[in-house]
Amino acid sequence: MKLSHDQKRLMQSGAIWALYEAFTAGFLIVYALALGASNTIVGILGALPYIATLLSEIPGAKLVEFFPRKTIFVITTGVSRFFWLLIILVPYLFTRQPLWFLGGFFLLLRSLEYLADPAWASWAADLVPDRIRGAFWGRRNMIVSFAGMIASVAAGAYLDLFPKESFFGFTTLFGAGIVVGLLATLTMAKAKEPEYRDHNHYRIKDFFRVDGQFRTFVWIMVAFNFAVMIASPFFTVYMLQNLKLSYTMFVIVGAIATVSRILAHPHFGYISDRFGDKPVALICMLGTAFVPLAFIFVTPSTLWLVVPAQILSGIVWAGAELSTWNLLLDLTDREKRAMQIAEYNLLNSIPMIVAPVIGGLIADNVQFILTGIPLVFLVAGVLRAASALLLTKIHEARTGKEHSVSEVFPHVITVHPFHGMERAVKIVVKRVREEFGHVRAPYPIRGRGPKFQPRG
Numbered sequence: 001m002k003l004s005h006d007q008k009r010l011m012q013s014g015a016i017w018a019l020y021e022a023f024t025a026g027f028l029i030v031y032a033l034a035l036g037a038s039n040t041i042v043g044i045l046g047a048l049p050y051i052a053t054l055l056s057e058i059p060g061a062k063l064v065e066f067f068p069r070k071t072i073f074v075i076t077t078g079v080s081r082f083f084w085l086l087i088i089l090v091p092y093l094f095t096r097q098p099l100w101f102l103g104g105f106f107l108l109l110r111s112l113e114y115l116a117d118p119a120w121a122s123w124a125a126d127l128v129p130d131r132i133r134g135a136f137w138g139r140r141n142m143i144v145s146f147a148g149m150i151a152s153v154a155a156g157a158y159l160d161l162f163p164k165e166s167f168f169g170f171t172t173l174f175g176a177g178i179v180v181g182l183l184a185t186l187t188m189a190k191a192k193e194p195e196y197r198d199h200n201h202y203r204i205k206d207f208f209r210v211d212g213q214f215r216t217f218v219w220i221m222v223a224f225n226f227a228v229m230i231a232s233p234f235f236t237v238y239m240l241q242n243l244k245l246s247y248t249m250f251v252i253v254g255a256i257a258t259v260s261r262i263l264a265h266p267h268f269g270y271i272s273d274r275f276g277d278k279p280v281a282l283i284c285m286l287g288t289a290f291v292p293l294a295f296i297f298v299t300p301s302t303l304w305l306v307v308p309a310q311i312l313s314g315i316v317w318a319g320a321e322l323s324t325w326n327l328l329l330d331l332t333d334r335e336k337r338a339m340q341i342a343e344y345n346l347l348n349s350i351p352m353i354v355a356p357v358i359g360g361l362i363a364d365n366v367q368f369i370l371t372g373i374p375l376v377f378l379v380a381g382v383l384r385a386a387s388a389l390l391l392t393k394i395h396e397a398r399t400g401k402e403h404s405v406s407e408v409f410p411h412v413i414t415v416h417p418f419h420g421m422e423r424a425v426k427i428v429v430k431r432v433r434e435e436f437g438h439v440r441a442p443y444p445i446r447g448r449g450p451k452f453q454p455r456g
Contacts, residue, residue: 003136004127006127006191006192007127007128007136009187009190010127010128010188011140011143013188014140014141014143015143015144015146015147016184016187017184018147018148018151019151019177019180019184020081020177021148022148022151022152022155022177023155023173023176023180024084024173024174024177024178025049026148026151027155027159027170027174028045028087028106029042029045029046029233029236029237030159030236030240031087032099033240033241034164034167035098035102037099038360039234039237039360039364039372040357040360040361040363041099042233042234042236042356042360043233043234043356043357043358043359043360043361044103044356044357044360045103045106045233045356046232046356046359047229047352047353047354048103048106048110049110049114049352050229050348050349050350050352050353051107051111051349051353052107052113053114053117053345053346053348053349054346054350054353055114056110056111056114056115056117057114057342057343057345057346057349058342058346060072060114060115060116060117060119060342061341063119064119064122064339068193069119069122069193070189070191072115073123073185073188074186074188074189076112077113077181077184078182078185078186079112080110080112080113081109081113081177083112084109084174084175084181086105086108086109087174092167114345117345118339118342121337121341122337122341123193123194125329125337126194127191127194131273132273133273133326133329134268134273134322135266135269135273136269137269137322137325137326138265138266138267138268138270138272138322139265139266139269141265141318141321141322142261142262142263142266145258145261145262145265145318146258146262149254149258149262152254152258153251153255155251156247156248156250156251156252157248157251158173159173159247160246160247160248213331213395214331216393216394217327217328217331217394218343218348219347220387220390220391220393220394221324221344221348222347222348222350223351223383223386223390224384224387225348225351226351226352226355226387227355227380227383227384227386227387228288228355228384229355229359230359230376230379230383231359231373231377231379232356233356233359234359234363234373235295237373238295238373239253242299242373243298243299243300243303243306253306253310254310256306256307256311257311257313257314260313260315260318261314261315261317264314264318264319267318268280268284268319268323268412269322271319271408271411271412274411275408275411276397276401276403277323277330278391278394278395278402279396279403279404279409279412280323280408281319281320281323281327282388282389282391282392283319283405283408283412284316284317284320284323284412285316285324285384285387285391286384287315287316287319288313288316288317288320288384288388289380289381289384289385290381291309292377292380292384293378293381294308294312295309295374295377296370296377319412327397328341328344330397331397332344359376359379359380362375363375363376
């Protein structure tokens, strides 16, 4: 797959964005736990990015009606990344109720950053033609995952150099994240912006008018994201508090899932281009249901079980993230994509706000068969499976031909790790040669990824 100059910019930006996320938001819950957060507070913090989405999507889509998408992206992401300075100052200047200040500052910076989502998503979609969409985003996700894994392991090992009661490690880590985040903004800004033809002025009620197959997909994802987010913030809590992992071991365990994701991304890109996005999404979304169920059996005495659980997580989330992102692009109209993606993010932010809070309340207050976080994992597994089955109501949009799950499943499960690693090595070698071999000026790098995050 030969990439254009702007597609390379888009590919590279993801790597730097992954470093920024790993150095900052990737350790926000760890930071909150160091400040004394309870399960309920962790649930609230997990909901904050989606409250930010709820606040930002409509204004972000409205901005596209008046300003170039690149301008929106550069200003909003650039300014928001400076706001991590406020979070750095929390344990030093806001010692009374620090968690409330932490949450408020995080909500502020995410709200500003997410103003760029409609602009970025429609801009990125315009840079990648339909025929290579699966392969491109599969490769990009692989690069993003690899960069994020390396950064997370390094950051975790760095934090372990400091006493648990010290915040200096977080201060310097978040400071580095600010620098990397600004670099991600600048490098994405070097990609060209194709002409955007939709400059209609939409009314507020237009953002709630979803219809056709897009409507069905939106409500399926609303149900699925509720099932995902009811447990998502608590994997970190479970590993740090219940399993008593050090920061280094915590990120190594996370790296196991990331390596699996890296190796699986090119495979799912190929499968989705060949058989379509719907069957891959159905199989992998069902697969995510087994991840929280597997974690129920992971205890300090059976810690080795975290390895197969994380391998499973990496594989199924690679397919789920890629295929649902592609389905979103498949089912939106190119000329109205910024507005429709804003609709999608807006409606999906509602369960993502509610679910983590409900999960925290269940973990702290409910006992039924299990108790605490394992009970939340059980509920999440059942709900993920039930919501994934609703995807049968969607018609395949990109390939134009319906392939059954029984036909595609054998291809999905043949994820050959050495073939995946071979692809990864070839891509890295090729990028190094392009950067340092015969090119006079090195290609810049770019940052931001689809808003489908690894969630356990």
